Amino acid sequence: MTAEKRALLLVGSPRGIGHSTSDRLGSIVLDALKSRDVDTEKLHVHAAMDSPTALESALAAIGAADTVILSLPLYVDSFPAPVIAFLERIVQQRIGAGRARVFVIIQCGFPEKEQNATALAIAERFAAEAGWSWLGGVGLGAAEWQHKDVALALAPLAEAIANGTAVPQPVLRRAMPAWLYRFGGNVMWRLAARKHHATRSLRARPYDS
Numbered sequence: 001m002t003a004e005k006r007a008l009l010l011v012g013s014p015r016g017i018g019h020s021t022s023d024r025l026g027s028i029v030l031d032a033l034k035s036r037d038v039d040t041e042k043l044h045v046h047a048a049m050d051s052p053t054a055l056e057s058a059l060a061a062i063g064a065a066d067t068v069i070l071s072l073p074l075y076v077d078s079f080p081a082p083v084i085a086f087l088e089r090i091v092q093q094r095i096g097a098g099r100a101r102v103f104v105i106i107q108c109g110f111p112e113k114e115q116n117a118t119a120l121a122i123a124e125r126f127a128a129e130a131g132w133s134w135l136g137g138v139g140l141g142a143a144e145w146q147h148k149d150v151a152l153a154l155a156p157l158a159e160a161i162a163n164g165t166a167v168p169q170p171v172l173r174r175a176m177p178a179w180l181y182r183f184g185g186n187v188m189w190r191l192a193a194r195k196h197h198a199t200r201s202l203r204a205r206p207y208d209s
């Protein structure tokens with residue numbers, strides 16, 4: 001790939017750049033693209049949706065990119081609402097149609113990567129409606145808790161992304177066994193209940209008749 005190639009990372013978490021798992025994972029791929037002589041840029045979707053000026057300049061950046069990496073958290077089996085609104089604008093205005101290629105990273109709180117299947121299908125549908133080439137996507141479970149393994153699995157994907165070819169699925173170990181997730185989750189709920197003086201209400205069923 002030559003130096004004129006441009007890749008844009010869209011971070012779709014309200015936690016934003018520098019604070020979100022979406023940024024951390026997307027940046028692994030973006031940095032790997034940079035080391036392959038691709039010009040790179042990063043944008044926060046929620047900030048772009050904050051004002052008409054920010055939105056116009058974000059859409060212009062997308063129009064100038066060959067490759068878009070969309071990295072976002074799973075929200076209720078779908079995308080955060082500002083990301084949906086942003087993607088709808090892209091489709092309406094035909095931004096990048098016939099030119100842009102997209103690779104999607106979706107990660108969720110639960111440990112099973114399969115939780116992301118519906119959202120990945122939504123992303124692929126978006127690509128078809130926008131007229132963008134679909135390079136593929138990856139769904140990760142509990143990526144917040146995995147650092148080294150995820151970095152080792154994601155960075156090599158940049159090769160296919162830079163070449164514009166279908167991206168192979170990374171091989172990743174499951175973040176943690178189910179029993180450990182349940183154990184950790186229960187500990188966290190109990191600590192939160194203690195903090196809010198609600199330990200006795202943990203098993204309350206206020207809507208039971």
Ligand SMILES: Cc1cc2nc3c(=O)[nH]c(=O)nc-3n(C[C@H](O)[C@H](O)[C@H](O)COP(=O)(O)O)c2cc1C
Nearest residue numbers: 013015020021022073074075076077107108109110
């Ligand atoms: C409003 C909301 C909805 C969520 N919905 C899901 C969900 O449906 N399934 C899931 O496994 N995790 C869900 N999560 C957890 C996030 O996907 C997870 O914490 C993610 O790592 C956050 O990434 P970020 O740091 O990039 O924002 C949800 C979190 C929030 C705040």
